[in-house]
Amino acid sequence: MHTTMTTKWDVKVLGSVGAGLLAMAAVFLWRDLQVPRELLLTVAACVAAGLALVRIPMTRGLLGPIAVLTCAVAGGLWYGATKQELLLVGLAVTLAVSVVTLLRSRPGPGEAPDRVRDVLSWYGLTTAAIAASWSFYFHYLTLGIAEDNVARRLVLTLGWLVVGVALVLTGRQRGTPVMRDAGFAFVAIAVGKALLYDTMNLHGTLRVAGLAVAGALMLGAAWLTSRAPAASRSA
Template sequence: MQSEPPHTPRVGGGGLAMTEMMAKWDVKVLGGLGGALLALAAVFLWRDLHMPVEALLILAAVATLALGFLAVPRGGLLIFPIAVLATSVTGGLWYAATKQPLLLVGLALTFIASVIMLPRSLRRGDTQLERIRDVLVWFGLTAATIATSWTFYFHFLTLGVAEDHIARRLVLTLGWLVIGVVLVFLGRKRGAPVIRDAGFCFVAISVGKTLLYDTAHLDGSLRVAGLAAAGALMLGTAWLSARSTPATPRSS
């Protein structure tokens, strides 16, 4: 005689819905409690190790960097660029307020994370969410570059080897301007407005620094050289852009 297969109780539609709801509830409760206990353990570990508060930025940067290597679900496309943007702005403002050298590590890691996410945005997004991601990626790179370059400049040049050389003030001005005009030109060549917009952010910050800071804190030949170099660079880029733009055929 053949043995009958074990009887499996059938679950109706209402039973399946109840089971699914209970499973979701279990995940939320257990996951929430587990996360809270882990966070509490981290707080006590942090206190016991006497870690400086600036190390929080390093942890945030490491977490952001880790996100760049994870396969994020489609609904979480914005998490990584938002994290880069938030960490960059927070780190830059934090350093401006405290001048703590440990913050440089977190900002450097954030800059690396902003570069890692660039290849994703170079593939043209088809959906609205992907286009928003591309905007956040490039403006995250802009914020990370400006914050990191300024903090390193201030720590190693203003407070370091070039403290007595006022010519150092042109380093950021011309550096940001070069990055800006390159991105503007690249954005036009690739037909990518978001790259062009990021470039104009660099240009605007550089020109603003030139007019509001450099003209007041530089004198003589340095002031003239800075203004002339910035003007020549932008005129050269304008000329190249005009040369590379195809002429529109005139209708007869």
């Protein structure tokens, strides 16, 4: 008992000091070397990766998923407000870290699944994917190669819808409710964009085609769902 408590204390002390020193290094890196502040998102994503890879006792492995979700939300809002290109690096790193975090959230041998950790990990990945895809779309299509092509507006709508449907069907097949819920999050934002944005900014054939393809995807998903009963819940 004494050894266990001593180990936990040692981990807390060493971890706290190490985190503090890294935070100071980040502050002086920004101030002394005049590193662009947009790169702080990349630094934060790397810190989130460290938290995901090294599970700190007494935290149930929640620090990593929480940090990833925070980076994804903050990064998406930051890019939406400033449109700074350097933020794309941080968003890409955040998306990669969210995948690693999700893989790390799987219970080990003899370890019971943690519902809260699974939800945070999946929604961290979902938020990171949505934020990164929208940011890259806006930078490279809206402001770049497809600036004059309004058909680009269907890229995100249909892309998010396909990903969402795939996650819903896969989650049902595997008996993983949180994957299914993440899929419905993609579906919801895609349908919302189609109804509130695409129908107002597209006209003629493009508007009809976008709604028709989206509707066909939803009907196809409904048909596949009715044909394949949900598996028993695995977590």
